[in-house]
Amino acid sequence: MEESEFVIVGGGPGGVAAAMEAAKAGVAVTLVDENERLGGQCFRQFEKGFKVADPEALGLDYKEGQELLHQFSLLGDKIRYLNKALVWGIFNNRTIALAHNGASSALGFKRLLAATGAYDRPVPFPGWTLPGVFTAGGAQKLVKSERVLPGENILLAGTGPLQLVLAYQILEAGGKIEAILEAGNFYKNWLRRFLGIWGNWDFLKEGLGYLRSIRKAGVPLLQGHIICEAHGEEQVEEAVIAKVDRDWRFRPSTARTVKVDAICLGYGLVSSTELTMLAGCEHSYDLRLGGYIPLRSTTMETTVPGIYAVGDGAGVAGRKVAIEEGRIAGISAASSLGYLSSRDAGEQIKPCLKRLDKIGRFRRVLDDISLPRRGLYELAKDDTIICRCEEVTLKQLKEALSDDTLQIKDFKRMTRMGMGPCEGRMCGPSMIEMMRHRLDASAEGVGCLQPRPSIKPVALGVLAAAEPAERKKQ
Amino acid sequence: MVPHEAEVVVIGGGVVGSSVAYFLAQAGKNVVLVEKGWKAGEASGANAAFVWSITRKPGIDIRLAMHSLGIHKQLEAELETDFEYVRGGGLLIIEEETQVPFVEAHLKKRAEDGYPLELIDAKQVLELEPHLSEERVLGAVYSPIDGKTNPIFLVLALNSQARKLGARLLHHTEVLGIQAAGGAVKGVVTDKGTIKTNLVVDAAGSWGSFISEMVDVKTPVFPFQMAMLVTEQLPPTVSHAVMGASYMVEEDAGKNEGLGCGLIMSQQTAGNLLIGASWRKAGYDKKTIQEEIELIARVNVRAMPMLKTVRLIRSYANFFPQTEDDLPILGKVDGIEGFIMACGHGGHGVCLGPGSGKLIQELICDGKTSFPIDKLTLSRFNRAGNP
Numbered sequence: 019m020e021e022s023e024f025v026i027v028g029g030g031p032g033g034v035a036a037a038m039e040a041a042k043a044g045v046a047v048t049l050v051d052e053n054e055r056l057g058g059q060c061f062r063q064f065e066k067g068f069k070v071a072d073p074e075a076l077g078l079d080y081k082e083g084q085e086l087l088h089q090f091s092l093l094g095d096k097i098r099y100l101n102k103a104l105v106w107g108i109f110n111n112r113t114i115a116l117a118h119n120g121a122s123s124a125l126g127f128k129r130l131l132a133a134t135g136a137y138d139r140p141v142p143f144p145g146w147t148l149p150g151v152f153t154a155g156g157a158q159k160l161v162k163s164e165r166v167l168p169g170e171n172i173l174l175a176g177t178g179p180l181q182l183v184l185a186y187q188i189l190e191a192g193g194k195i196e197a198i199l200e201a202g203n204f205y206k207n208w209l210r211r212f213l214g215i216w217g218n219w220d221f222l223k224e225g226l227g228y229l230r231s232i233r234k235a236g237v238p239l240l241q242g243h244i245i246c247e248a249h250g251e252e253q254v255e256e257a258v259i260a261k262v263d264r265d266w267r268f269r270p271s272t273a274r275t276v277k278v279d280a281i282c283l284g285y286g287l288v289s290s291t292e293l294t295m296l297a298g299c300e301h302s303y304d305l306r307l308g309g310y311i312p313l314r315s316t317t318m319e320t321t322v323p324g325i326y327a328v329g330d331g332a333g334v335a336g337r338k339v340a341i342e343e344g345r346i347a348g349i350s351a352a353s354s355l356g357y358l359s360s361r362d363a364g365e366q367i368k369p370c371l372k373r374l375d376k377i378g379r380f381r382r383v384l385d386d387i388s389l390p391r392r393g394l395y396e397l398a399k400d401d402t403i404i405c406r407c408e409e410v411t412l413k414q415l416k417e418a419l420s421d422d423t424l425q426i427k428d429f430k431r432m433t434r435m436g437m438g439p440c441e442g443r444m445c446g447p448s449m450i451e452m453m454r455h456r457l458d459a460s461a462e463g464v465g466c467l468q469p470r471p472s473i474k475p476v477a478l479g480v481l482a483a484a485e486p487a488e489r490k491k492q
Numbered sequence: 493m494v495p496h497e498a499e500v501v502v503i504g505g506g507v508v509g510s511s512v513a514y515f516l517a518q519a520g521k522n523v524v525l526v527e528k529g530w531k532a533g534e535a536s537g538a539n540a541a542f543v544w545s546i547t548r549k550p551g552i553d554i555r556l557a558m559h560s561l562g563i564h565k566q567l568e569a570e571l572e573t574d575f576e577y578v579r580g581g582g583l584l585i586i587e588e589e590t591q592v593p594f595v596e597a598h599l600k601k602r603a604e605d606g607y608p609l610e611l612i613d614a615k616q617v618l619e620l621e622p623h624l625s626e627e628r629v630l631g632a633v634y635s636p637i638d639g640k641t642n643p644i645f646l647v648l649a650l651n652s653q654a655r656k657l658g659a660r661l662l663h664h665t666e667v668l669g670i671q672a673a674g675g676a677v678k679g680v681v682t683d684k685g686t687i688k689t690n691l692v693v694d695a696a697g698s699w700g701s702f703i704s705e706m707v708d709v710k711t712p713v714f715p716f717q718m719a720m721l722v723t724e725q726l727p728p729t730v731s732h733a734v735m736g737a738s739y740m741v742e743e744d745a746g747k748n749e750g751l752g753c754g755l756i757m758s759q760q761t762a763g764n765l766l767i768g769a770s771w772r773k774a775g776y777d778k779k780t781i782q783e784e785i786e787l788i789a790r791v792n793v794r795a796m797p798m799l800k801t802v803r804l805i806r807s808y809a810n811f812f813p814q815t816e817d818d819l820p821i822l823g824k825v826d827g828i829e830g831f832i833m834a835c836g837h838g839g840h841g842v843c844l845g846p847g848s849g850k851l852i853q854e855l856i857c858d859g860k861t862s863f864p865i866d867k868l869t870l871s872r873f874n875r876a877g878n879p
Contacts (some may be wrong), residue, residue: 107782115782122783408762427530431537431644434762438723439805471780472804475724479800481789 021126022048022098024351025114026133027105027293030082032056032329032340032347033133034090039348039366041096043357048098048125050105050116052474056090057083058135086341107471108297111322117476121483129324132294133344136287136308136330139390140444142404142412143397145248145257146283149361154184154284155444167193169280173257175245176197176284177390182228184282189235189353196278198232199243199259201266201285201394242352245281246397267393285390287334288447292473294320294327301466306389309331309447310466316371317350318343326351326435342370392455395448405445407438415449425465426450439475442467495660495687498524498663500856501680502695503667503703505529506536507643507842508834509695510650511563511849517657519857524689525651525659526682528666528699532647535697535841538778538810540720540756542733543577543843544638546584547598547740550605552867553819557840558607559863560847561637567646567846569652575645576761582638582733583617584740585755586630587795589673591737595633598740610634623729628795633737640733640758643842648868667696670831677707677830690830693852698776698813700821700835707828711821713836715811715860717774719784720756721792722806723799725763732756736795753787755795765802767792780807812839816873822848823855832856833870 019341024040026033029051051058082296100118107115113124134434138153138350145151152160152168154176160166161184172188174181175195185198232239240259246268247258256275260268260280291301299320301310311333326347329340346367353363398404400413409435418432426442426449429435435449436442442449446467453464502513505527513525530537545566548557568577586595587826599609610633617626651661662684670692671679678689694703694711700710736755756768770784785807793799813836815821823837834852837844854861 029754109779109782113782115785120781122786139837359730425530427533431531432648437762437764437806439803441806470808471782471785472807475805477801477803478721478723478789478793481786481804482793482800484786484790 019113019124019126022046023127023355024048024129024131025050025125025127026131026228027099028058028115028133028331029053029056029099029339030133030135031086031330031337032344033058033131034086035341035344036131036133036328036351037097038090038093038328038346039345039423041093043349043352045145045352045355045357046098047096048100050100050103050114050125052102052104054102054485056087056099056101057361057482064132093488104474104476105293106474106476108293109471111297111325112219115471117144117480120480122476122481123484125240128355129326130297131326131347131351132201132297132312133327133329133340134290134293134331136334137443138283139285139288139308140448141283141285141390141394141397142402142448143245143247144399144402145250145254146207147403147406148248148250148254149252150250150254151248151281154282157280157282158184158187161187161191161193165191167191168282168373169254169278170194171196171278172280172282173197173199173245173259173276173278174282174284175243175257176282177201178286179225179228180286181284184284185237186228186231188339189231189237195235195237196241196276197238199260199390200239200241201244201262201391203241239264244394245283246273248281248472254279257281262393264391265393266391267396285394287330288443289334290331290443292441292469294325294331295323296471297322298467299325299327303450304333305451306334309450317367319350324354335377339374342374342377345370352479390451392451395451395455398452404448405433405435407439407440407444408434408436410435410445424453424463426453427465430467436467441469441473493680493784494526494662494665494685494687498522498660499689500524500691500693501526501687501689501838502693503680504695504696504697504699504835505531505647505651505661505663506534506695507532507647507650508697508837508848509693510647510654511846512693512695512834512852513558513659513661514650514657515849515853516856517654517659519853521857523654523659524687526652526663526665526667526680527661527663528686529664531663532644535643535810536647536845537811538720538808539643539718539812539842540733541640541643541758541760541837541842542582542638543579543641544582544733544735544840545843546582546609546633546635546638547735550607552602553604554602554607555863556754556820556844556847556868557651559851560844563768563846563850564641567650571649573645573649573652575649575650576642577639577646578761579637579639579642580731580733581620581634582735584633584735584737585617585624585628585630585795586737587628587755588738589630591741592630594740595737599633603630611679621730621732621734623796623798625795625797638733639812640760641842642760646842667703667706672707672828675827675829676826676859691832691856692830693832693834695834697835697837697841698811700813700833704825704831704833707831709825709828709831709870711833711836711870712813713813713821715776716814716838717772717777717778717811718839719770719788719807720766720767720768721785721788721804722808723765723767724803726759726804727763728759728801729798730757730759730796731767747849751787753784753791755791757792757796764805765799767799773814774809774811776811778809778811780809786864797865812837812841814838819868820844820848821868821870822851822865825870
């Protein structure tokens with residue numbers, strides 16, 4: 019079996035930063051990433067064949083990403099980089115299982131970093147399964163790497179600053195936006211509260227830059243608004259939007275219909291924790307940070323010794339936090355492997371912590387504003403599908419609820435919710451929130467769906483093609 | 493809190509315990525079921541979902557299986573919710589020449605016992621299951637009465653009906669001890685309180701021995717791990733319960749120490765294929781390992797090449813409550829009044845559970861069973877745990 023001292027799963031900002039720090043210290047690093055090219059969702063690069071004429075048009079994070087990736091490429095010979103490699107399991111906390119080049123294999127590690135990122139928070143409402151309804155991340159991928167617009171007249175609905183980034187990218191790509199619905203209250207809370215935060219001018223400048231372009235294009239930014247329903251025969255034709263109260267419950271009297279053919283939903287992100295959960299790391303629930311997230315020490319180590327977690331997969335916090343956390347994990351791993359004295363490691367980590375602290379102050383404000391409120395989880399009607407893979411409706415879940423079912427695991431058994439190919443990634447987070455609110459139970463009381471290998475779908479032919487040498491038939 | 497008293501306390505909420513509780517409630521008994529974990533949370537929720545008789549041995553084994561197949565049919569009519577029981581037929585596929593003598597010997601003994609089986613040739617097999625590889629099929633034993641079910645739905649259906657009939661079901665409730673005095677059961681102590689009772693049914697599967705130890709009874713049940721894979725949903729692809737004849741060959745059937753795998757396939761009503769199955773002695777470990785997942789994929793892709801492009805979405809493992817003679821332990825226990833065993837069903841708990849439940853109910857309510865089960869009592873084992 020192949021082995022690498024430090025295996026990093028995920029080639030987004032956090033994984034890349036960790037790889038660079040560890041490699042600089044002399045560690046043999048293997049970086050494994052599912053995508054064809056490095057950068058993750060945040061620094062997503064173009065599919066081969068595209069040329070970037072105007073990096074400015076892709077947002078500031080694109081430029082920043084290019085710089086980081088350039089630095090990474092300078093360390094090329096010191097880091098083993100596997101692209102299009104899917105991690106489908108972790109076993110005995112000493113090896114990960116890879117699907118790569120059409121065959122399954124095992125890769126041993128001494129230290130592991132999960133930099134697995136996050137995905138868009140699914141919010142079920144009537145019509146959310148219609149073609150033409152995109153996640154903000156999915157739409158961003160289309161626009162950024164494939165240069166395809168999701169529709170001709172687009173509605174953005176959700177919360178938080180990532181919506182502004184997407185809007186900016188759509189406009190720069192020549193798209194038309196009907197409106198941006200922000201469930202929270204941007205101007206009132208956002209900008210005013212920013213004034214109290216010193217030292218985050220970068221963020222502020224960036225945000226204001228996006229806002230300016232949106233205003234220039236004449237796109238209405240409707241605060242305190244959400245999408246309640248989407249209608250259409252074959253695909254989205256219109257959306258019902260309305261004002262909300264402070265719990266984000268919509269006011270029926272304010273509901274109105276807008277004609278759109280695409281809807282992008284950006285209600286924040288949910289951490290991808292399949293790998294750390296499968297590894298048996300302890301997790302705790304924090305809605306602000308993206309649901310269940312692994313508990314970590316200040317060195318980014320989880321409760322399983324030797325396994326680290328950084329970035330959005332360990333609590334949604336954006337690329338700047340991911341980079342600093344990645345650096346810390348890289349330095350810590352190098353130190354624990356004996357490549358750096360603990361004093362040197364401590365010295366190197368200090369500035370990262372300082373920058374993290376600075377970002378942290380800013381983030382708390384953002385978190386408060388964009389935290390999903392309970393009204394959002396009351397939009398689904400009886401016939402609304404909650405689990406898309408198994409087509410389980412709210413009504414079926416309610417019926418299960420009456421049969422003394424309180425835990426997600428029991429819902430799964432009774433309704434097949436979460437049993438599809440996404441393994442509950444789509445329905446799990448909503449289910450936790452709906453149960454929390456409907457029964458006033460804590461998230462811990464509701465439980466979560468335990469991932470089992472394979473954590474992502476893998477073709478049986480790929481598994482069957484595993485190196486026979488890996489087989490230790492006794 | 494738990495009820496203060498009950499006529500019968502059933503320990504274990506799998507197919508076996510849920511069947512016992514259902515039939516007792518139906519017979520009007522005041523019954524409480526205690527389960528430390530989830531509904532169908534152990535082997536009952538992680539198996540091949542077969543309702544199967546082909547490989548059952550002559551004698552009490554096939555009689556119990558046939559009895560239970562009938563009870564599955566009865567439950568299908570009785571229970572209000574569907575549990576996806578389909579008698580689509582069973583196929584024991586002969587994949588290697590070396591398996592032939594074992595299969596022939598089995599067929600001969602079954603015919604002598606009055607339970608004959610039908611042997612079909614490769615062409616007939618491929619007509620029944622066209623996706624199987626021509627190269628891997630030499631022939632098969634066919635049984636029209638075998639099939640598959642949804643064991644989790646079966647448990648849920650049994651539980652909800654039992655509750656309607658007055659049974660109380662306590663999940664996430666752990667049995668800590670059994671009170672006894674003068675050689676008779678007096679109560680069950682749980683982490684949520686004590687239930688006074690004179691009758692306890694040990695349907696705790698792989699934990700059956702821990703429960704019986706509470707009344708100083710040693711039960712030779714050991715955990716035996718089996719792992720399986722779940723694929724994405726497919727259109728109708730496999731219509732039978734399919735098993736490889738390697739299971740008939742003693743040395744392949746898990747008696748060796750290492751990792752083994754034999755062909756198992758069935759398609760759930762929802763469309764997912766359950767494929768397996770690998771085995772290894774792993775104690776009470778429920779995790780699957782990379783090696784066995786890859787091995788199961790290899791065995792199944794070899795038998796059905798179209799599976800190459802079908803995606804795995806999940807794997808699961810559980811341990812079967814195995815006994816040395818591969819038969820369950822059913823009935824009263826000498827020396828302790830009111831302690832009844834219904835565990836050790838090995839890999840056949842789903843198939844034999846409903847039948848066992850009915851027999852235990854008859855034993856409790858009538859003092860006798862519809863056919864004799866003395867060959868299944870604990871007393872068949874000597875001190876070393878061998879029959």
